Amino acid sequence: xxxxxxxxxxxxxxxxxxxxxxxxxxxxxxxxxxxxxxxxxxxxxxxxxxxxxxxxxxxxxxxxxxxxxxxxxxxxxxxxxxxxxxxxxxxxxxxxxxxxxxxxxxxxxxxxxxxxxxxxxxxxxxxxxxxxxxxxxxxxxxxxxxxxxxxxxxxxxxxxxxxxxxxxxxxxxxxxxxxxxxxxxxxxxxxxxxxxxxxxxxxxxxxxxxxxxxxxxxxxxxxxxx
Numbered sequence: 001x002x003x004x005x006x007x008x009x010x011x012x013x014x015x016x017x018x019x020x021x022x023x024x025x026x027x028x029x030x031x032x033x034x035x036x037x038x039x040x041x042x043x044x045x046x047x048x049x050x051x052x053x054x055x056x057x058x059x060x061x062x063x064x065x066x067x068x069x070x071x072x073x074x075x076x077x078x079x080x081x082x083x084x085x086x087x088x089x090x091x092x093x094x095x096x097x098x099x100x101x102x103x104x105x106x107x108x109x110x111x112x113x114x115x116x117x118x119x120x121x122x123x124x125x126x127x128x129x130x131x132x133x134x135x136x137x138x139x140x141x142x143x144x145x146x147x148x149x150x151x152x153x154x155x156x157x158x159x160x161x162x163x164x165x166x167x168x169x170x171x172x173x174x175x176x177x178x179x180x181x182x183x184x185x186x187x188x189x190x191x192x193x194x195x196x197x198x199x200x201x202x203x204x205x206x207x208x209x210x211x212x213x214x215x216x217x218x219x220x221x222x223x224x225x226x
Contacts, residue, residue: 001054001069003209005173006133009049009127011194013027013040013118022117036114039106046102050124051093053134055193058086071162074154077206078147080195089138089194092184093130095122097175100186119188127190134194145201148192150182152206157182162189 014123016026018040024032060067064076082088102225103115150157164171170204171177177185179196184191202217 001056003048003052003054005170007048007050009051009126009129011047011049011122012091012093013044013121014099015040017068018117019126022114024052032110035111039111039114040118042102042218043099043122047099047118047122048096049094049099049122049129050096050169050174051070051091051126052128052174053089053130054167054170055138056088056090056166058088058119069166071166073155073159073162075147075159077152077154078193081145081147081201082195083198085195085197087195089134090192090225091130091134091172091190091194092167092174092176092189093123093126094172094174094184094186094189095119095126097186100188114174115178116188119186123188131194139196141192142196143200144194145197146192146194147201147203148190151192151203160191167191178182 008222015037018024019026019033019036022036024030024036027033037095047170054178056069058066059070061079061082064079065072065074066079066082067073067087068090076204099119103112103119106115131144141198148160149155160178164178171191175186176189179185204217205220208219
């Protein structure tokens with residue numbers, strides 16, 4: 001596999017966006033505002049968001065399975081989305097172990113909540129940088145679709161196991177571990193496949209979760225029942 005490790009991502013946390021999300025008044029005299037700004041400054045100094053991805057050969061396609069570099073992935077939807085593709089780009093992105101360790105130093109419930117949202121924004125910037133890099137390098141003139149294990153019933157979270165078996169050395173390189181219950185540590189991490197599809201695919205189209213802040217396209221109940 002052709003592998004890419006990116007551990008030096010330029011980023012800037014958006015104070016205004018975080019204040020709005022956390023419902024903190026933009027008031028220099030407000031104690032919560034002062035405390036949060038101190039936390040944000042610490043986070044910007046400590047955070048090291050990272051990601052890895054690889055170009056992997058799609059070796060075989062079966063009815064509800066695919067074989068990628070010797071690893072079997074089971075999902076009828078994934079198989080259908082891949083169509084005539086001959087490659088996938090498995091990836092892992094994370095907020096980083098540094099800011100994850102920093103966040104655990106806070107014991108106050110409110111500060112823990114703030115730290116969690118700061119980590120979310122760091123992760124989003126890692127994902128955005130990764131997606132832009134992948135798009136420009138491999139899919140500049142074609143569709144860029146994405147699927148993640150656990151985001152839909154047809155590709156359950158247990159499919160993290162073959163994904164991490166495929167990406168073990170790369171995930172280790174950025175400090176992301178998979179637990180026995182198939183959750184990732186740091187928790188603000190994501191994984192999945194990038195690929196090109198004949199019909200652009202978004203997980204959101206089949207996910208019924210309401211009021212999701214990450215939703216990119218509307219839920220389509222009819223498509224979800226196919």
